[in-house]
Amino acid sequence: MSTPRAMRQSFALRFSSGAFLAFWCLLAAFPIFWIAVMSFKSPVDAFADSAWDVITGPATRANGDGLSIIDIALGVVVLFFAIRWAFTKLPALVRQYCPPGLIVLGWIVGALVYAITFVLIFFGLLPLILGVLNSLLGPLGTPVLGMTTQHYIAVWGENEFYRNFLNSMLVTAGVVTISLTVGTLAGYGLARSGSDLAFWLLILALIFRALPHSVLVAGYLPVFINSSEILAPIFGEGAPTLYGQPWAVIAVLVSINQPFTIWMLRSFFQNIPAELDEAARVDGCSHFQAFRRVIMPVMWPGVITTGLFSFLLGYNDFLVTALLLDAQNQTMVPAIAGYFNRETTTTDQVEAVAAAVSITAPLFLLVMVFQRQIVSGLTAGAVKG
Amino acid sequence: MKFKTFAAFVGPSVFMMLLFIAAPLVSVFIQSFQVTQPILEQIEVETCTPGFLTQTCTTEIKTVPVLDEAGKTVTATRWVGLQSYRNVLQMDKFWSAVGNGSWNQIMQIDFWKALRFTLSFTLLTLPLVIGVGLAIALAVNNATRSIRGPIIFISLLPFIITPVIGSLSIYWLFVGDGILTAMMERWSGQNISMFAQAWTIELLMYFYRVWHVAPFAFVIFYAGLQTVNMDTLESAVIDGASRWERLRHVIVPHLMPLIIFIALIHLMDCYRVFDEIVGFRSQAHVISLQWLTFDFMTPDDAGNRAMSRASASSMLTMIGIVLLLIMPLRRTWRDHKGSAH
Structure with a gap:
């Protein structure tokens, strides 16, 4: 069914409505995205007055904490597959191994196991592999993006x-x-x-x-x-x-x-x-x-x-x-x-x-x-x- | 359903509401006329310091709290009538300020300051939330089907985030030379500090609240837009109605019940504005009625909580709620009676 001619919209209207949506999405996500970025930087970078410095984190990189291009690429790939797997394969697995009456419990256990495996792979296995890769690859292995987890360690551990x-x-x-x-x-x-x-x-x-x-x-x-x-x-x-x-x-x-x-x-x-x-x-x-x-x-x-x-x-x-x-x-x-x-x-x-x-x-x-x-x-x- | 079964079903819920909502209300009402203070007594204390030839002794009268056997202070509760209300409202100062015609003097009294902010916050954000929510809903309805899911996901984030954290996340963008303050300074060429004066903080609070609640309005309006009668819309087109006229005369009347619903919920929620004050740390400049009560209840340096003043200020807050709800409740009552006959 095609839209009636009179209901069709002019290009200007479609464009402005699309632009408004894009602006709203930026507005909605930006503060949350930004505090997430800030939390991984050293204090000098996190409260720097140029946005670019906050994102790239030169001071954090100078401290020796940073991600190389390889780190970022591999991390994104792993993250992508982890999320895809969670939405495609996980539901089937839960349904297969869970007795029918206890589906809610099955989901809770499934989510917990998934979260633990994810943390082990992402924060345990991946850094080990990447450490070796970075030292082998030379220029690709030098850090380009400052990033540190020290604040999380301080918050969850010391505090x-x-x-x-x-x-x-x-x-x-x-x-x-x-x-x-x-x-x-x-x-x-x-x-x-x-x-x-x-x-x-x-x-x-x-x-x-x-x-x-x-x-x-x-x-x-x-x-x-x-x-x-x-x-x-x-x-x-x-x-x-x-x-x-x-x-x-x-x-x-x-x-x-x-x-x-x-x-x-x-x-x-x-x-x-x-x-x-x-x-x-x-x-x-x-x-x-x-x-x-x-x-x-x-x-x-x-x-x-x-x-x-x-x-x-x-x-x-x-x-x-x-x-x-x-x-x-x-x-x-x-x-x-x-x-x-x-x-x-x-x-x-x-x-x-x-x-x-x-x-x-x-x-x-x-x-x-x-x-x-x-x-x-x-x-x-x-x-x- | 028989009354007995009905009572068995709703019993636990009603019991909890009575015990934890209705009973505290009554006790707050009673507390607001009482003051609990430690009993003080005056005793004569002689303190002697060794001196040459004779001791130097001074006697002075000290006021100390009476202790019971367990070593706790004995407290007494007195009826003080409207004294606590007077302490909160400070009517004498208020009237003298009105006499001087000085708005600033009124705004120095905590209660009136809080009332002014709460009311302007509630009334100013209401049209903004409805407007922004409707605009997003229309724009999403206009967008291609495949991107609607992700947009709804992103839009839900501000709504679902913990209010204190949400206001903090905006606070951190502006605090000191945060990136947005730095950007505004570059544009205007002046030194800007967003948290040094009341009106800029208030602006940020309005912005935060609209950011936080607009997604809620959006989702509801979006659901409402799916049920707009296409035939009416098409006949409006045939009658030559422009896009704007269609919006005004077909879509908005269709959404009217939803607009009223959102307005009601928003009035209730905005009237108890509180988390923003904590998140923006604005207590020195801007306070709200609920924060005022919270502040009375937090122990001061000596560990005392001003419970009677807290009760009085919460009873005064309640009056506002009653005024707010009278209109919708009268309408519901009329509808209910109308449907019964």
């Missing part, structure tokens, strides 16, 4: 950023599992009940969604700090102090996330025809059995999408975790704020940049893998009202 990483993982994993468990039940109930009460619950959730988080934290803080005294009559001596406990923060974040979760899951459940569970009910299932046996197998797309957004909330949160966790249990995002306070030298600044890139990298992978689910999640709430 023990992996602790914050593990805390972040604990908090996000808790938030995702609990909010999905609680949320799917509520979302299903709300989608299948047309009562006034369901309507008012949804409106209440909408109001709760609008609340600034600082308002809620102002309510928790005194209670959490004194909780061992407040809870003592119930739990006796062993009453915990909630302040600084990751699981208390998980509970808080799950509740803050609940309004959004139930709205989103409800709109997904409304797309699943009600005839499906009515059929199950006719066959003698109770509501819970219908939910477990009939709805659960078909609800995964919605649950994965909602899970992604819960993940983002837990992972990106600054305010709640900064106020309710103490220094030992700090997650990544508030921990990076710690860099500002002791940010005295430019090395510290580049280390903060490296930490920021480390926080962004998992999100980047997430968009890469789950782009379609994120888009469908964004539109699900809006288009269906």
Whole structure:
């Protein structure tokens, strides 16, 4: 089918729309790309005022850290094949070796194995081979692009950023599992009940969604700090102090996330025809059995999408975790704020940049893998009202 | 569905929301009328220093906190009525500043400064987000099918990035002689520092927020554009409508519910602007209402948290939310009643 003549566009319009898109893509990607570049340079280069110096990194190269043309070429080739393999062969392998019921678990294991192999090859094997190649090849083997991983080593090794990483993982994993468990039940109930009460619950959730988080934290803080005294009559001596406990923060974040979760899951459940569970009910299932046996197998797309957004909330949160966790249990995002306070030298600044890139990298992978689910999640709430 | 089954399904969720959202609200409301302070007592202390012939002794009256057996300070909670609100609002200063007609004096009071920024931030970014989002959606809809996927991927990056990190990434482009500041200096021939005065920081914050939220608007508008009725569009062409008229009279009305949805979400999210303040480290120049509460709650050098002032300022923030939501809620209520009859 060809476009009708009247709908065809003039060259000028097509050109300007294309140019606008190109400009937007540049604008969208540039800051993220740039901090990634900065994090691999020595401080002098990272904060140089000419963009070319930041990219090529003369000072970093002068320190003896750099990549030769061979390094870059081989690295790009390996990266290309690694990514292609992940999208073409990996899904089939996971499906082949995984028992049918546990596909989610299979994916998690598959992704972990893949990530470890990739790190071993890319950062273990490749430098060894390239070291030999560079010394053999002479002019092609001399470094042309300054690049150093020292800031990452400093951040993850000396500053023990992996602790914050593990805390972040604990908090996000808790938030995702609990909010999905609680949320799917509520979302299903709300989608299948047309009562006034369901309507008012949804409106209440909408109001709760609008609340600034600082308002809620102002309510928790005194209670959490004194909780061992407040809870003592119930739990006796062993009453915990909630302040600084990751699981208390998980509970808080799950509740803050609940309004959004139930709205989103409800709109997904409304797309699943009600005839499906009515059929199950006719066959003698109770509501819970219908939910477990009939709805659960078909609800995964919605649950994965909602899970992604819960993940983002837990992972990106600054305010709640900064106020309710103490220094030992700090997650990544508030921990990076710690860099500002002791940010005295430019090395510290580049280390903060490296930490920021480390926080962004998992999100980047997430968009890469789950782009379609994120888009469908964004539109699900809006288009269906 | 019977009420009992319904209650069993939604029970856990409602329980969590009541315990962690509704209960804190009530307790914040109560806290805002109370002040908790350590009990102080005045004791006479005699300090003696060895001197020639006799000791030199001085007695002075010291104020010290009362300690209990465990060695902790004893605190007392008093009802102070609206005192905390007065401390936050500082109405006497406000009125005297209004009397002088001096805008700058009003802006020296933290609360009014934060309110001014929060409101202008919310209202200025709203049209920008909708405009930019719509423009990207139209442009992508115009592009060849094969490049749409990668463009959506790139567009999602600013949306998905941690807000604090996103604002930091822009901060690092401009801080000191960052490359973009250096570029602007080369063009203008003057010395520019983006983080020395309030208005440049604010501009960067507006830019960041539009950069961060426009992808969300884009994705939603893009999905909406797929369902535009082609017949209406073609009949508009036959009627001789220009491209611009088609946009105004066919496409925008079709997207209107989505525009309202985005506006509502954006108002809610912008009103609690917070992460930008942390990322741009702008607390000396620009603060927002939520940051004000956060600041009251962070322990000061002596380790005290100003909880009652924090509660008062969060209750004042809440009033804004209520005003913001009254309109849409009244509409939903009318729709609901309309559909019931």
